[in-house]
Amino acid sequence: MYEITADQQENRLYIDLSGRMDADEIDEAAQTTTEEAEKLRNEFNIVNDLSGFKPPSPEAAEPIQRAQGKLKEMGVDRVVRVIDEETNEVVLHAFERRSQNVGYSGESADSVDEAEQLLKEENIEGYAD
DSSP states (O other), X not given: OEEEEEETTTTEEEEEEOBOOOHHHHHHHHHHHHHHHTTSOSSEEEEEEOTTBOOXXXXXXXXXXXXHHHHHHHTEEEEEEEOOTTSOHHHXXXXXXXXXXXXXXXXXXXXXXXXXXXXXXXXXXXXOO
């Protein structure tokens, strides 16, 4: 399952992925992600909640990286991935590796609230001002 929403006031994209998703669901979520991101201004931030997300099939890698590449082109600034003790390290490393392949890196937080707090902090080294 997934839920993806754009908060235009905060210029932030919220991506919540949970459970086990097949390649078609991942592709659909990737498409929705880029559609929602189109509602935002350049240098938008992303809160990507991966807590409870199970490792997707290898076929899911391509749509994820394609969406990450589009988000980079669209002007993503910072990405914070929400993880918990249940989040599989394979999931976290796969998302980070693919985002690095397209030119950005993510931060990690233990909750959506913590992610939002991180995004309020200014001038994080390595990210656009």
